[in-house]
Amino acid sequence: MNLPRTRALGLIAALFTVTIWAAFMLVTRFAVKGSFTVEELLILRLVPGALVMAPVMWRLGVMPHGQSWPRAAMLMVGASAVFPFVVSTGLTYAPASDGGALAPGMLPFWTALAAYAMTGEVIGPRRRLGLAMILAGAMIVSLWQMLAGTVDGAWKGHLLFLTGSGAWAIYSVIFRHSGLSPLHGLVIGLFWGTLLMTPLLLATGNVSFATSGLRDIAVMIVLQSFIIGILAMFLFGYAVQILGAAETAAFGALTPILALLGGVAFLGETVTPLKVAGVTLVAAGVFLASGMLSKPQSVSAS
Secondary structure, three states, rough: OOOHHHHHHHHHHHHHHHHHHHHHHHHHHHHHHOOOOOOHHHHHHHHHHHHHHHHHHHHOHHHHHHHHHHHHHHHHHHHHHHHHHHHHHOOOOHHHHHHHHOOOOOHHHHHHHHHHHHOOOOOOOHHHHHHHHHHHHHHHHHHHHHHHOOOHHHHHHHHHHHHHHHHHHHHHHHHHOOOOOHHHHHHHHHHHHHHHHHHHHOOOOOOOOOOHHHHHHHHHHHHHHHHHHHHHHHHHHHHHHHHHHHHHHHHHHHHHHHHHHHHHHHOOOOOOOHHHHHHHHHHHHHHOOOOOOOOOOOOOOO
């Protein structure tokens, strides 16, 4: 039976996904505080990926058939355009260590709400405790900065992180029930995200690459488009297909920790003991919310 092997591949895909998510926080924070605008980063994320995946788009098609228009719209632009734009904008205001806790870290909380609202799925008491811990940790990370005013304007980034995380949670629940393969879901998002967002991004007047060298642009294409935009999206879709939206989102427990450590090591971000406590609480809550401690389901030997 290949069930254990298939599940193992799903777990590996989820692990790589959250590691890339943490890298996204660090790379994007570095870029938007340096020589790139948010609009430039999204152009570099969408256009090269769409060109590379064009043959797959032609073969699989780019319409999410059998979906209502709201669900189709989320499959078309939710993960490819809405999430990265909102979270990247948040990173212009707040540190990557905050983004790790409030964007991927909050995913299990929003996913549980979205799954309940859209499918009636009810989780058990242990997972509810985990969600409460996530919410408490997120409030520690965010509210103390709002009250103390330690980072000017950080509250704007925090609101954007929470909004982007909620959009991603809705997308993940819709994708789980769409019947689409991870590859098909990826190319649908790339096609429509590129087609609809590129003109809007260019119209802002913030896409000139005037302060970016060719080497920096090439590095950002590889990181934002091929690794973050394509590889992470494919791995996420695969993990959701195998493990489900809630359990995949639960792997976000690693992302707040990796973003916190990376923010300190690579970006020189200041981290207080209170923020460490909040991030740790989020990570522990994510682990509980994953259902990892629930009784394993027996697999038939037949």
